[in-house]
Amino acid sequence: MKKWLVLLVSVFLIAGCSANKQKDTSKEKNKPLKKxxxxxxxxxxxxxxGLYVAKEKGYFKAEGLDVDIIMPGEAGADQLVASGKADFGVxxxxxxxxxRIQGVPLVSIAAVIQHNTxxxxxxxxxxxxxxxxxxxHxxxxxxxxxxxxxxxxLMKKENADVxxxxxxxxxxxxxxxxxxRDVDFSWIYYGWTGVEAELRNExxxxxxxxxxxxxLDYYTPVLESNEKMIAKDPETVNAFLKATTKGYKFAIKNPDQAADILIKAAPDLDPKLVKKSQEWLSPKYQDDAKEWGIQKQQVWENYSTWMFDNKLLDKKLDAKKAFTNEFLPK
Known part of the structure; x- marks a missing residue:
């Protein structure tokens, strides 16, 4: 009799726990997305x-986020993110x-491309x-x-005068x-303008x-946020990067499908350019890093030292505060 009583109590407890779990899950599903x-x-x-893939494929939504991808306008991404008018930026x-040398609390939270292209x-x-x-010239x-x-x-290395x-x-x-019309050379990203030159047969x-x-092998571009956002809402930073990482990993493995998603989101783009650019760039997102998005302190120190030595900075950078890998998926 006691054995049956114990079994019945166990069944009710298990059923109750199961019901509570279902109830909690239901609450999570009905929870409004965070904009x-x-x-x-x-x-x-x-x-x-990767951002557009994360939005299109529901990766942001799965993390409880409703993400608005916006153009920079006159203010620029850095200013909007630093002032808190945007949560994240490129x-x-x-x-x-x-x-950061000027006291602006921007923080890099992921490297979009592992090496300077x-x-x-x-x-x-x-x-x-x-x-x-x-x-x-x-x-x-x-x-x-x-x-x-x-x-x-660069010219100094070949004994030439700027x-x-x-x-x-x-x-x-x-x-x-x-x-x-006006110039002989310019600074470009090969993954976009260089690829376009190939398509133009120029x-x-x-x-x-x-x-x-x-x-000069520094991170360009990166994803950024600000210190206030990171301190007050680390859960959102974590959720954003979890979904974004999935987006870029998808683009690494599926460049053609990823290109289609970008074309759908930005129909004014030349589809041929997007396709060829994506094919060229996808392997370079992660490149030789263990995971997408990881940043090295040495890279931040090397470039900031170069900037300081070339009188582009008034003082040396505290590299540890300029970036973080903390919110990348483990």
Whole structure:
């Protein structure tokens, strides 16, 4: 009799626990999604594919998030994120380094691409094959002091003088228009503009920064947030990165499908460019890192030291506070 009583009590307890679990699960399912925003650094391109995949495939929703992907506008991603007007953004190690030196509490939370894929591009007809060939030519950029410093650094390795380069601000003028009209070379991401050159059958010479200095192998772009967001709502930061990581991992394994998702989200883009760019870039998201998004302190220290040595910073960076791997999925 006692044995049956024990069994009955056990059954009721198990049933009760099961019912409670179902009830709790139901509550979770009915819980409203948390609205958050992520601001891009530029118009949609394959640097951003993982975000669009996470949204389209429901990865954000599964983490309880309703994510609005927005354009930067005049304010820019860094300013919007730093001020709390956007929760997350797409930024650059260079800009976050400069911001932190000025007391702006931006923090990099993931590396979108593991290695720097940018460099100086020029039409083959300009005959610019190495940094020393910059001499006597015109460079078109966006007016940042770091541009002249990088050009000077590369030219110095070949005993050439940056003062022999004419540097002008071309603003938002695209590379292909600028090199036909105003300039001889510009700084581009090969994964987008370089791939577009291939599609246009316009042959270019590419001088990658990483071929000349390990210190210039910095993270560009990155995902960023601010110290206040990280301190007050770490659960949301964790949920955002969990879903975003799945998005980029999907893009790594399925570049063609990922490209289709980006094209659907940004129908004004050239589908051929998106497809070819995604094929080129997908293997580079994670590259030789153990996991997507991981950042190394040495990379932050190397580049900030380079910036300080080139008088682009007033003081040295506390690299440990500039980035975190804490919220990446374990």
């Amino acid at each position: 958050i925003s992520v601001v891009l650094d530029w118009t949609p391109n394959t640097n951003h594919t 930024g650059y190690q260079e800009a976050i380094t400069q911001a 940018s460099g100086f591009a020029s039409p083959v007809a300009k005959n610019i094959k190495s940094p020393k060939d910059f001499a006597g 015109t460079y078109g950029g966006w007016g940042s002091p770091v541009e002249k410093a990088v050009i000077a650094s 003062n022999q380069v004419k540097i002008i601000n071309t603003g938002d003028t695209d590379f292909f228009t600028a090199v036909k 042959k270019i010479n590419m001088i990658y920064l990483t071929d000349y200095s390990k210190k």
